[in-house]
Amino acid sequence: MKYIFVRLQQLGHPFAEFILHLGGITSMLFEIIISLGYPFRKFFLIMKELYFCGVRSIVIITVSGWFVGMVLGLQGYNTLQRFGSVSILGSVVALSLLRELGPVLTAILFAARAGSGITAEIGLMKATEQLDAMNVMAVNPIKRIVAPKFIAGIVSVPLLSALFNVSGIMGGYFVGVILLKLDSGTFWSQMQDSVSLHNDVINGIIKSFIFGVAVTLISVYQGFIAKPTAEGVAIATTNTVVSGALTVLALDFILTALMF
Amino acid sequence: MQTYPVNVKNITFAYDEDCLILKNLSIQIPKGKIVAIMGGSGSGKTTLLRQISGQYTPQSGIVEVFGQDIVALNEKKILELRKRIGVLFQFGALFTDMSVYDNVAFSLKEHTNLPESIIQKIVAMKLNAVGLFGTQEMMPQELSGGMARRVALARAMALDPELMLYDEPFTGLDPISLNVAAMLIKKLNTALGQTSILITHDIETSMKIVDYIYFMADGQIIAKGTPTEIHTTTNPAVRQFIQGKVDGPFHYEYPTKLDYNQYLGVKS
Amino acid sequence: MRRLTIDLSVGIFVLIGILCLTFLAFRVATSNTPGLGATHTYTLYANFNNIGSLKVTAPVKISGFVVGRITSISLDTKTYKAVVIMQINDNYKLSTDTSAEILTTGLLGEQYIALQSGADNEYLKNGDTISITSSAIVLEELIGKFMTNMTGKN
Numbered sequence: 187m188k189y190i191f192v193r194l195q196q197l198g199h200p201f202a203e204f205i206l207h208l209g210g211i212t213s214m215l216f217e218i219i220i221s222l223g224y225p226f227r228k229f230f231l232i233m234k235e236l237y238f239c240g241v242r243s244i245v246i247i248t249v250s251g252w253f254v255g256m257v258l259g260l261q262g263y264n265t266l267q268r269f270g271s272v273s274i275l276g277s278v279v280a281l282s283l284l285r286e287l288g289p290v291l292t293a294i295l296f297a298a299r300a301g302s303g304i305t306a307e308i309g310l311m312k313a314t315e316q317l318d319a320m321n322v323m324a325v326n327p328i329k330r331i332v333a334p335k336f337i338a339g340i341v342s343v344p345l346l347s348a349l350f351n352v353s354g355i356m357g358g359y360f361v362g363v364i365l366l367k368l369d370s371g372t373f374w375s376q377m378q379d380s381v382s383l384h385n386d387v388i389n390g391i392i393k394s395f396i397f398g399v400a401v402t403l404i405s406v407y408q409g410f411i412a413k414p415t416a417e418g419v420a421i422a423t424t425n426t427v428v429s430g431a432l433t434v435l436a437l438d439f440i441l442t443a444l445m446f
Numbered sequence: 447m448q449t450y451p452v453n454v455k456n457i458t459f460a461y462d463e464d465c466l467i468l469k470n471l472s473i474q475i476p477k478g479k480i481v482a483i484m485g486g487s488g489s490g491k492t493t494l495l496r497q498i499s500g501q502y503t504p505q506s507g508i509v510e511v512f513g514q515d516i517v518a519l520n521e522k523k524i525l526e527l528r529k530r531i532g533v534l535f536q537f538g539a540l541f542t543d544m545s546v547y548d549n550v551a552f553s554l555k556e557h558t559n560l561p562e563s564i565i566q567k568i569v570a571m572k573l574n575a576v577g578l579f580g581t582q583e584m585m586p587q588e589l590s591g592g593m594a595r596r597v598a599l600a601r602a603m604a605l606d607p608e609l610m611l612y613d614e615p616f617t618g619l620d621p622i623s624l625n626v627a628a629m630l631i632k633k634l635n636t637a638l639g640q641t642s643i644l645i646t647h648d649i650e651t652s653m654k655i656v657d658y659i660y661f662m663a664d665g666q667i668i669a670k671g672t673p674t675e676i677h678t679t680t681n682p683a684v685r686q687f688i689q690g691k692v693d694g695p696f697h698y699e700y701p702t703k704l705d706y707n708q709y710l711g712v713k714s
Numbered sequence: 715m716r717r718l719t720i721d722l723s724v725g726i727f728v729l730i731g732i733l734c735l736t737f738l739a740f741r742v743a744t745s746n747t748p749g750l751g752a753t754h755t756y757t758l759y760a761n762f763n764n765i766g767s768l769k770v771t772a773p774v775k776i777s778g779f780v781v782g783r784i785t786s787i788s789l790d791t792k793t794y795k796a797v798v799i800m801q802i803n804d805n806y807k808l809s810t811d812t813s814a815e816i817l818t819t820g821l822l823g824e825q826y827i828a829l830q831s832g833a834d835n836e837y838l839k840n841g842d843t844i845s846i847t848s849s850a851i852v853l854e855e856l857i858g859k860f861m862t863n864m865t866g867k868n
Contacts, residue, residue: 230717233724241723244730284738315539319598322499323553324528345731352734378741382771387738 211407214328218336218406221329225337231330235338239300243346246299247292251283251350254291255357258282262358263366275368276377279358284381284390285446288351290438293397296343297430301405304335305426308409309419332406339402340395347394389445393438400437401430449513450474451609451641452498457507459493467493468504469665480635480642482652485662486687486696491645494662495611498643499533500524511609529557532602536614538594540586546573546597547582553604572600576630592623596630603634609641610634616648624648628655649688653677661687663696755782755801756840760814760827765796766850767825768816774800774827781806784827800827809834813846825850 225231262278308331311317317327355377362368381387405426412422452475459468467490475481483491496502497509500516509516511527519527540549550569554560560568573579576596586594595615602610615627632655635642646652652659653673661669661676661684669681676684686694765787774782782802790797802808811832818825829844838844 233720236724236727237720240731241727244727311542314537314542315535316541318501319533319535319539319541321501322528322531322533323556324525325552325556341728345728345734348731348734348738352737374741383739391735 207407210411211403214332214407214410215403217328218333221326221333222337224329225334231334232337235334236342238303239296239335239338240342240345243296243299243342244349246295247346247350248353250291250295251288251353252357254287254350255279255283255354255359256361258287258354259358259361259366263362263368272368273372274376274380275358275362276373276375277380279362280355280377280381281386283351283354283358284386286438286442288347288354289390289394289397290434292347292350292394293343293401293434294431296339296346296398297401297405297434298427300339300342301401301426301430302423304339304402304405305409305412305423306419308332308335308406309412309414309422312410312412313414313416313419315414332410335406336402339405340398343398343401344391344394347390351390385446392445393441396437396441397434400433404430404433450510451477451512452643453508453510453513454494454497455508455510457497457504457509459497459502459504467665468497470507471666473660473667475641475643476658477641478635478639479657480631480644480655482644482646482656482659483662484647484649484652484659484687486647489662490665491662492613495613495643495645499531499611500528525557529553529605530607531609531611532605532607533611534595534599534602534613534615536617537591538586538598540589540594540598540601542586544586545582546578546584546586546589549586549597550582550601550604552601557605568604569600572603573597575603575634576600577626592619592627595619595627599630603638606638607640608638610643612642612644612646614645614647616646616651624651628652631655647687754804756804757785758782758800758802758808758838759841759843760798760800760847761790761793761795761843762798762814762816762847762849763795764849764852765798765825766816766818766852768798768827768850769824772824772826774802774829776806776808776829776831778828781829798827807837808844810836810838810842811846812838812844813848814844815848816850818851 258279259275262275263272266272266275266278308317311327311331317331320327320330359370359373363370363373408422408426408429412418452473454471454473457468457471458466460466471490471494473483473494483494485491493502497504498511500509500511503517512530514523514527516524516527540546541552544552547566547569550572551565554565554568569582570579573581576599578593578596578600581589581593581597586597589597610631612631615631616624619627628651631642631644634640644652644656656673658672659670659676660667661681663683669676669679669684671679677688679685683695685691686696768784768787770784770787772784773780774784782800784798784800786797786799788797788799789795808829809832811834813830813832815828815830816825817828832846
C-alpha cells in the first residue's frame with residue numbers, strides 16, 4: 187500500500203494532488219446534496235446568490251454573445267462565399283452557438299466573473315474566521331453559504347447560455363442580413379430547417395447544465411480549501427478560473443463525443 | 447466528585463505530522479470561574495482553545511465538555527453542546543454580509559423558534575449589555591475594531607452560554623476599551639454563572655479579573671496558580687514572562703547555527 | 715428595500731432566461747419534427763433494394779415538404795431487402811398506391827425519402843407497407859451504365 191503511495195507521488199506531485207482534489211470535490215458535492223433542504227427553507231439565501239451570479243452576469247453574457255454571433259456571421263460569410271453557399275449562414279451561426287460556443291463560452295465567462303467572486307468571498311470568510319464562527323454556533327457553513335451558491339450557479343448557467351445563444355443569433359442576423367444584405371427569410375428558414383430541438387437545443391441545454399455544475403462546484407471548493415491568507419485567496423481565485431475553464435473544455439469534448 | 451465543565455485529558459495534537467503543538471496536555475477548568483491561559487506566541491494556547499471548542503480533534507487523548515467526550519459525539523449532540531458554548535474570536539469574525547442585528551440574532555434565528563418581536567428585544571438587551579444598543583442597523587464594515595469585538599461578544603452571548611471561550615480578547619485595544627472589556631467579561635461571568643476561559647498574554651488586565659491562571663510553553667503546562675501565586679512564583683519561565691525580560695528560559699532570538707559576528711565579517 | 719431590488723431583478727433574470735429558451739426551442743429549431751412529442755404519427759414500412767446512404771433520422775417528404783422521419787433501417791434476412799420504418803405525421807394521408815423514392819438533397823447532400831401520392835381512394839393505415847419503391851441511385855452504377863452506353867454506341 188505504501189509502495190503504491192510512493193509510486194503515485196513519483197508520478198508527479200500535480201497528479202497526486204489532482205486525485206486528492208477530485209476526491210475532495212466529490213465529497214463536497216455529496217455534502218451539498220444532503221444539505222439542500224436548508225437553503226430551500228431559507229429561500230432568500232438562494233435569491234441573493236442568484237442576484238450576484240446571474241443578474242450581475244447578464245451584461246457580460248449578452249455583450250459577449252452578441253460579438254461572438256457577429257464574428258460567426260462575418261467568418262461564416264467569408265468562408266461560405268467561396269462555395270457559393272452563403273444561404274446557409276443562418277444554420278452555421280445557430281448550430282455553432284447552440285451546440286458548442288453557447289454552453290462553453292458561457293461557462294468559461296461565468297467561471298471568470300461569478301466563479302472567481304464566489305471563491306474570493308468564501309476564501310475571505312475563511313480567512314476572517316467567519317466560517318469558524320459559524321461552525322461553533324452549530325451552523326454548518328456548507329448548508330448556509332455553499333449550498334445556496336451552488337443552486338444559484340446551476341440555475342444561472344443554463345439560463346445565461348440561452349441568453350448567450352439568442353444574443354449570438356441576433357448578432358449573426360445583424361451582420362448577415364443587415365450588414366451583408368442576405369435575405370432575411372433565407373436566414374431564418376435555413377436555420378429552422380437544420381436546427382433540431384432534440385439534437386441541438388436540448389443537448390446544448392444539457393451541456394450548459396453540466397458545465398454549470400462543474401464550474402460552480404470548482405468555485406465553492408477552491409474557496410473552501412483556500413489558505414486563510416491574502417495570497418491564499420488570490421491563488422484560489424486564479425485556480426477557479428483556470429481549472430474551471432479547462433474542466434469545461436475537457437467535459438465539452440466528452441459530451442460532444444457522447445451526444446453528436 | 448465535582449464534574450468539571452471542561453476536562454482535558456492527555457491530549458496530543460499536531461497540524462502536520464512533524465510539528466507537535468500540544469504534548470500530552472491535561473487541564474481541568476472548574477465551574478463558574480474565570481481561567482486565563484497564558485503563554486508566549488506559539489505555545490499552543492489558541493490550539494488548545496480550538497480543541498475545547500471542537501474545531502479540531504486531538505490525535506490522542508480525550509476532551510470532555512460538560513461531561514461528554516466531544517470527539518465521540520454525533521452531529522445532533524454536537525449541535526446541542528455548541529448551543530451551550532460561546533466563542534469570541536480575536537477580531538470578532540462578524541458575518542460581513544449581515545447587519546449587526548442579523549449577526550447577534552443569528553443563533554436565535556437558527557436554533558430557536560422565537561417570534562421576531564421577542565428576538566428583537568433579546569438582541570437589544572444583548573447589545574445594551576455591551577454598550578452598543580442602537581447599532582442594530584449598522585454593517586460590520588462601519589464598526590471600529592473595538593466595537594466589532596463587542597458586537598461579537600453580544601452575538602456569542604445570544605443563547606446565554608454556560609461556557610465562554612475568549613481568544614485574545616484584550617489584544618490591540620486602547621486602555622479604555624481594555625478596561626471595559628475586562629469589566630464586561632467579569633460582569634457577564636458573574637451574572638450568568640458562566641465558566642470562562644481566556645486566552646491572553648495581557649498580564650495586567652487579566653490579573654484583575656481571573657480566578658486561576660495556567661501557563662503554557664511548548665505545548666505543555668509549565669505553571670498554574672491564582673494570580674497572587676503566579677505573581678510570587680519562583681518559576682524562571684513565568685518570571686521572565688511577567689517581567690518581560692529578554693533573557694531567560696524563553697528564547698527571544700531565533701535558534702540558528704549561524705554566527706552573527708562572523709556573518710558580518712566582524713572579528714569577535 | 716434591498717430585498718425588493720433583489721427579488722425583482724432575479725425575477726426578471728429568470729424570465730429573460732426562460733424566454734430565450736422558448737425562443738430557441740420554437741423559433742430556431744424545426745417546428746414540425748415528430749420528435750417534439752406532441753404530434754401524433756403513424757408507422758409505415760417500405761422495402762428497398764438499395765438504400766444508398768440513407769440514414770435513420772432522414773426526413774420523409776411529399777413535394778419537398780417534410781411529413782415524417784425515418785426511425786429505423788434494417789435488413790430482412792429472408793428477402794435480403796432493406797426494411798425502412800418511418801413515422802408519418804397524422805395530418806397527412808397517403809393513398810395505398812403511394813410510391814417511395816430515395817432522392818438526394820442537392821447534388822451531393824444527404825438522402826431522404828420522397829413520397830408520391832397515387833390515385834387510390836383508400837389510404838395507408840398504421841403499420842401498412844408502401845408497395846411501390848424505387849431504390850437509391852448509386853453513383854457507380856450510373857457511371858457504369860453511362861460507360862456501357864458509350865461503348866454501346868461505338
